[in-house]
Amino acid sequence: MKQNNVGVDEMLKYGQVLEVDIETVNSRGQGIARFGGERFVLFVPGALPGEVVRGRVAVLKKSYGVLQVESIEEAHEARITPACPWFGMCGGCAVQHASYELQLELKSSILDQALKRVGGISNVSPERCEASPAIWTYRNKASFPVAAMDNGAAIGFYREGTHNLVMVDQCPVLETSLGELIPPLTELLKETGVEVYDPRKGSGLLRHIVVRTRSGSAKAMIVAVLNTPPADRPPDRIMAFLHSLADMAGENEGIVVNYNTSPGNTIFGGRSIPITGTGLISESIGPFSLSYGPTSFFQVNTRQAAELFRAASQHLDMAGSSRVLELYSGTGALTLYIARGRQRVVAVEEWPESTDFLRRNMEENGLRGLVDPVGMTAERAVKALSGKSFDAVVLDPPRKGCSMEVLSGLTKILPPLIIYISCNPATLARDASFLCANGYRLREVRAFDMFPQTS
Template sequence: MSKKAPVQKNDYIDGAYFEDLTHDGNGVTKVDGYPLFVPNALPGEEGTVKVVKPSKGYGFGRLMERTKESPYRQEPPCPIYRECGGCQIQHMTYEGQLRAKEKNVRDVMQRIGKLQDVKIHEVLGMEEPWRYRNKAQVPVGEKDGRFVAGFYQKRSHEIIDMDKCIIQYEKNDEVIQHVKDICQNLDIRPYDEKKHKGTLRHIMTRTAYTTGEVMVVLVTRTNELPHKNEIVEELVRNIEGLKSIIHNVNGKKTNVIMGDTTRVLWGEEVIHDRIGDVKFAISARSFYQVNPEQTKVLYDKALEYADLKGEETVIDAYCGIGTISLFLAQTAKKVYGVEIVPQAIADAKQNAVLNNMTNVEFKAGPAEVVIPEWYDDGISADVLVVDPPRKGCDEALLDTILTMKPKKVVYVSCNPATLARDLRILEDGGYKTTEIQPVDMFPQTMHCEAVAKIELV
């Protein structure tokens, strides 16, 4: 017989003590070991909680009164923070955020990875943890006859109209505002997802960190963009640094932002940016890190852990558009990069040419298929770098690593929980995790990246 929850809906819990934060920023309190997740509560705080949604293993509550406040609590500087779902922890000081992220990394390494003695460094944070995102993509809609654009309200598809987002580059705010004004003036209809009608679905804009080049992408439901000449004329006149205006068509009923058809309305197909000494061409569909300042911190750490002397063969699994591969190619003898998305590999090859790098080779396909093929062809890595998606490394890739036995593995992770899981597998297969460096790529959210240095014992 399953154990019944010790609380009922609408129960009040007095003296609730919050001991932790969830991955989406909710405070965690427990009633007889039963966890309740409560928004806007911080570790170390106490108060009265109303149970709003109990289920078998855990429940959700609402903080009715706070009787003890965390020293890391602050007033969120964003006026729409409470409604918007873009950030989770603006009500926490930046020092508190970094401490919470370090604790999260330590906890999952012990709980999931069973790694008791690995050296975990303090999180490398930002000097200025605002205005760091170089890319904005916002849905558009209509409210009271006005054209609106912004992020979705928490747990809904209601668009919160915004004039500015204080974690985005100011230039991106400016671009979005111009597009809103132009569409309002030209009576271009925003997309209605319930009726699957209207024209403009999303506005996406990118601003290059080092060059200041700007790209605007207009995503429409319809194949044609009404008044496109007027739109182009207005954007070119108003936006300094504009290099590219792209039209993307997505006619499907879907939550996916971009469709399959992309065409240049004005300017170039790409904008250019640099990370350190490496130059990148970034297209509308390219995956490119949204916090370039911290990306350099992350990649410098990966390069330090790889400790290349100039004679090594390196394999970069999940190489994307070649960002880490080209960083490594500066000091490696040869780098092989593999990525499942063919367009990303095309971008990676273009970026290698852009940087006059001839010691790097890219191939499209699943890492867990391509790397064993390379191994069978006699290509073996001295150092293997992985930068997988949130779900972590494919099991077959981990098996390949254990078969190939590179002397060193550098694991760049955007999810400490799956990093811990994969480290456990590598440790059981003969590797030792010597150190982990968390890096804060996304201030004001609970996300934390990390680089792990793993050596063959």
């Protein structure tokens, strides 16, 4: 096929079959191929670097296309058979077809590419991504959307980029106690005929079922997210379903109802009430014990989180940092690690439930006088603390990264050291680029695999 000096529209057509070389992968785990003289980008889900694949053009946009693989003509030597029967359908795990060693290489490469291409940073490259202590049955949380199917209500996971439910009866990355809940939850939904939320209409009752557990526990908390205004008691029409759930949950962890009437993809609303049990999870991470609630942020890979937090604390030790500002503190798991050996830590968290547990966890670990929990947004905090002196700032923002207000505020606080923890290479690179342009120098990048089998 002629590929030079021809417009993409003239060359490529929807449904056209191509054979392409895969150059690399993107942050979603999709292979990347380039086509024609204009080097038109094709994303190829399920392909690995160095492979030659044959596929059909499934999406064709002005600036990119998507190629659906029909056959692997030349396979990567580290390609393996995925353990999950829903691989390629469920939107959860994107790299199960790669050996774990290759997964680590790919993740280091994705981070390196983001730093160079998004951040324009080439003076530092990450070393080999640090392996997770467990690569299966490690996730301590799962959020199942509930949907009406032909044979009744069901739970599962959305197909990537859609609201189309993929029904599953297992998930190999979930803690065993959570994975074992999938079949009985599915059966209970069918038996009770509970009213299901319709996101297109914004009507219906049951939106999500979220399950959480402590690492290695046989007991779980089950959270039912309802599309109804907050109340002291859930609607009568859901009570029989909730009481049936109680037999599946841990006695202490219990059943919790969360109220969320907001449109869109946000899972939790602002108010939760326990129906049975305490409504909290008690967890051990490294030498510490802490608790968190049904909607609190907590790292889903507890054992690898301990390694990550230990590394952050070691950097503070090496720098001799005694006064530390921590932003996006959550329930205080990272705070517990970085507080050891400091004179003072100001820990900032905006989500009310998490802030309550942050205070509680500091007190229960004997750090009440050392850590000052602050319940406000990171934006308000950096503004209020402008002019204060800190030896270091540690931040662990959500996937969207830091707002410009936070980044600008950091340049006014001007700590000698910033430790930035991120689960999104692109926003990390973007924010690091801003800091480097405003007086900072990126000194070291370390990658930790928090989500084995996923991108």
